[in-house]
Amino acid sequence: MRLTGAQALIKFLEEENVKYIFGYPGGSVLALYDALLESSKITHVLVRQEQAAVHAASGYARVTGKPGVCIATSGPGATNLVTGLATAYMDSIPVVAITGQVSTDMVGTDAFQEVDITGITMPITKHNYLVKNVDDLPVIIKEAFHIASTGRPGPVLIDLPKNVAGKVFDYRPVAKVELQGYKPTYKGHPAQIKNLAGLLAQAERPLICSGGGVISSNAWEDLKELAEKVNAPVTTTLMGLGSFPEDHPLSLGMLGLHGTPYANYAVQNCDLLIGIGMRFDDRVTSAVNKFAPQAKVVHIDIDPAEIGKNVAADLPIVGDVKFVLNELLKRINPRRNDAWLEQIRAWKKSHPLAYGDNQSSLRPQYILQKLGELTKGKAIVTTDVGQHQMWTAQYYNFTKPRSFITSGGLGTMGYGLPAAVGAQLASPDSLVVAVTGDGSFQMNMGELGTATEQKLPLKILLLNNSHLCLVKQLQYFNSGKRYSGVCFTGNPDFVKLATSYPGAVGLRIEKPEDVEPVLIEALSNGKLTLIDCCISDEELVYPVVPNNGALDEMIYYPGGEK
Amino acid sequence: MKHTLTVLVENKPGVLTRIAGLFARRGYNIESLAVGRTENPAISRMTIVVEGDDRVIEQVGKQLYKLIEVIKLTDITNDEHVDREMILIKVNADPAIRGEIMQIVEIFRARIVDIGRNSLIIEATGDEGKINAIESALRPFGIKEVVRTGKIAMARGAKSKNGRNQEAL
Numbered sequence: 001m002r003l004t005g006a007q008a009l010i011k012f013l014e015e016e017n018v019k020y021i022f023g024y025p026g027g028s029v030l031a032l033y034d035a036l037l038e039s040s041k042i043t044h045v046l047v048r049q050e051q052a053a054v055h056a057a058s059g060y061a062r063v064t065g066k067p068g069v070c071i072a073t074s075g076p077g078a079t080n081l082v083t084g085l086a087t088a089y090m091d092s093i094p095v096v097a098i099t100g101q102v103s104t105d106m107v108g109t110d111a112f113q114e115v116d117i118t119g120i121t122m123p124i125t126k127h128n129y130l131v132k133n134v135d136d137l138p139v140i141i142k143e144a145f146h147i148a149s150t151g152r153p154g155p156v157l158i159d160l161p162k163n164v165a166g167k168v169f170d171y172r173p174v175a176k177v178e179l180q181g182y183k184p185t186y187k188g189h190p191a192q193i194k195n196l197a198g199l200l201a202q203a204e205r206p207l208i209c210s211g212g213g214v215i216s217s218n219a220w221e222d223l224k225e226l227a228e229k230v231n232a233p234v235t236t237t238l239m240g241l242g243s244f245p246e247d248h249p250l251s252l253g254m255l256g257l258h259g260t261p262y263a264n265y266a267v268q269n270c271d272l273l274i275g276i277g278m279r280f281d282d283r284v285t286s287a288v289n290k291f292a293p294q295a296k297v298v299h300i301d302i303d304p305a306e307i308g309k310n311v312a313a314d315l316p317i318v319g320d321v322k323f324v325l326n327e328l329l330k331r332i333n334p335r336r337n338d339a340w341l342e343q344i345r346a347w348k349k350s351h352p353l354a355y356g357d358n359q360s361s362l363r364p365q366y367i368l369q370k371l372g373e374l375t376k377g378k379a380i381v382t383t384d385v386g387q388h389q390m391w392t393a394q395y396y397n398f399t400k401p402r403s404f405i406t407s408g409g410l411g412t413m414g415y416g417l418p419a420a421v422g423a424q425l426a427s428p429d430s431l432v433v434a435v436t437g438d439g440s441f442q443m444n445m446g447e448l449g450t451a452t453e454q455k456l457p458l459k460i461l462l463l464n465n466s467h468l469c470l471v472k473q474l475q476y477f478n479s480g481k482r483y484s485g486v487c488f489t490g491n492p493d494f495v496k497l498a499t500s501y502p503g504a505v506g507l508r509i510e511k512p513e514d515v516e517p518v519l520i521e522a523l524s525n526g527k528l529t530l531i532d533c534c535i536s537d538e539e540l541v542y543p544v545v546p547n548n549g550a551l552d553e554m555i556y557y558p559g560g561e562k
Numbered sequence: 563m564k565h566t567l568t569v570l571v572e573n574k575p576g577v578l579t580r581i582a583g584l585f586a587r588r589g590y591n592i593e594s595l596a597v598g599r600t601e602n603p604a605i606s607r608m609t610i611v612v613e614g615d616d617r618v619i620e621q622v623g624k625q626l627y628k629l630i631e632v633i634k635l636t637d638i639t640n641d642e643h644v645d646r647e648m649i650l651i652k653v654n655a656d657p658a659i660r661g662e663i664m665q666i667v668e669i670f671r672a673r674i675v676d677i678g679r680n681s682l683i684i685e686a687t688g689d690e691g692k693i694n695a696i697e698s699a700l701r702p703f704g705i706k707e708v709v710r711t712g713k714i715a716m717a718r719g720a721k722s723k724n725g726r727n728q729e730a731l
């Protein structure tokens with residue numbers, strides 16, 4: 001078939017069942033945008049800044065499990081992708097980014113809007129390509145999708161020079177990918193799995209720590225079966241929220257720096273810790289030398305480089321979580337662990353998540369609790385980064401996989417709204433709520449325009465305190481309450497801002513008694529709705545583990561112990 | 563401890579940048595790196611000498627394997643192997659002392675490859691120890707310039723490191 005490079009690329013995307021491309025046009029992607037006009041299967045979603053295109057593709061990928069696709073032009077378009085690519089890379093999200101490039105004869109001449117985007121993105125993509133010859137394109141796009149979505153997923157970038165995109169060639173689809181140097185290990189080593197079954201049979205205080213890998217390998221049912229069979233409590237990382245239902249008696253919620261007290265106590269007191277699809281990030285372990293001091297550590301992950309990187313594993317198992325858990329389930333016998341579960345119940349009772357009174361003033365924790373109750377934990381929740389993110393993780397009560405979409409590894413403010421755009425397009429019938437703060441929201445609030453254009457009934461729950469309060473909290477604990485650069489005095493009226501978009505609704509919550517009625521109204525109106533919640537800038541996220549402290553040295557909500 | 567890694571990579575543009583960038587951003591120390599194509603023109607071999615304890619070397623290996631274009635990696639430090647470096651030394655050599663220099667060249671089984679009015683270029687190959695020795699033997703005459711290649715290495719015996727039977731790092 002005689003096609004241009006650009007037409008071949010669009011044709012390939014159609015064959016891969018790509019339904020949406022998030023992007024922003026420019027001079028060196030003209031051919032791509034021209035070819036897009038001929039596609040009836042692919043909808044282009046025009047964002048307001050390229051960073052939002054990657055975030056939206058990432059939100060789409062996290063809801064569907066399939067690679068999200070975004071396009072940007074060369075130069076500044078491409079560099080605007082960088083933060084989004086790094087975000088997706090840290091969270092192992094499959095994204096394929098296509099950038100325009102100046103013509104091959106101009107590459108290297110500092111041409112207008114030329115930037116070496118493959119050089120720039122080398123450390124923040126799983127792999128990237130500069131297509132120098134149009135005949136290589138079919139193999140490259142096939143490889144790109146394969147690499148992005150298999151093994152440990154991640155972003156892949158294809159840099160497509162203008163003349164290559166415009167060149168006519170004989171397109172033949174590639175049937176099979178052959179990469180000598182890329183063969184992920186899916187099946188865990190049988191002997192190691194047997195050893196884990198042995199450890200489980202002996203453990204008296206087992207603990208499962210579930211991460212984002214459980215979600216990306218679609219293994220949440222297997223995880224639940226394992227936990228119930230051996231009566232092991234389950235804590236999740238931030239990325240793992242939703243992989244185990246938080247209304248389950250064995251659930252401990254999130255662990256780590258702002259984890260639940262009982263999850264952190266369980267880590268410090270367990271005798272067997274099974275890390276599944278997680279990477280022992282420093283927000284999870286805090287002081288790594290004091291982490292899980294009594295435990296044998298088992299680490300299951302598809303990426304061998306994660307094993308032993310931060311925490312030494314007594315038993316490493318390299319493989320896909322689903323494969324490994326399936327094999328493990330065949331080899332284990334039921335366990336009761338009564339004394340251990342009794343201990344955990346006691347911790348839950350004596351040290352619940354606490355924030356004090358919720359009736360005399362408007363408390364953000366209360367708003368998120370109510371949001372969880374009203375949506376029965378069934379909404380797709382995206383967040384930005386800050387205190388609101390931690391309160392969402394603590395108080396929403398996630399029960400469904402692929403329902404919590406947040407920037408975990410990189411901590412990218414501005415992620416939530418564009419990710420919600422991608423999430424809503426991926427799942428049009430779901431209620432999608434972007435929880436955000438006034439700082440994060442202003443980083444990408446232009447995406448209100450994208451949401452309006454796409455007619456997306458997103459809910460934006462804005463916890464507004466006119467401060468960057470997570471930074472303020474760091475200064476509270478670490479800089480002797482010397483607050484520097486954390487106050488906004490020029491915030492807009494967010495309700496007015498929202499209603500200036502055609503068809504959008506703006507609501508406000510000022511008092512505790514507003515919470516329920518306003519949320520009910522917002523969740524049921526079927527329209528793009530921003531809810532401005534006026535909260536105090538004195539709030540702190542509790543518990544908090546001090547710098548280099550052990551997890552059980554966390555600072556608990558003052559007076560919250562029972 | 564110094565480790566010698568032999569790494570087979572796809573012979574594609576940008577591979578060297580990927581590897582050098584990986585070492586730089588993860589803070590690994592490259593002692594030397596030599597690269598050239600193998601018997602198969604689509605594949606290059608790199609010999610990388612890297613300094614680090616076992617934990618670091620383990621991470622180096624695993625991180626290298628994550629690069630799509632890295633096909634195979636072997637740590638041959640503890641295997642029987644042959645390693646060689648090459649050096650070119652431009653040394654001051656007035657006609658009066660040339661005889662003395664030529665004796666040293668003879669002892670090290672090196673070669674004189676160029677001769678100027680007051681200088682000689684000497685080429686030597688050997689393991690790191692020998693190369694260091696010849697350099698210091700010539701230093702008293704006044705070394706003008708030195709070029710070293712970095713180490714290349716190959717495991718001894720019949721087995722090929724490109725084969726599938728070899729144990730990976």
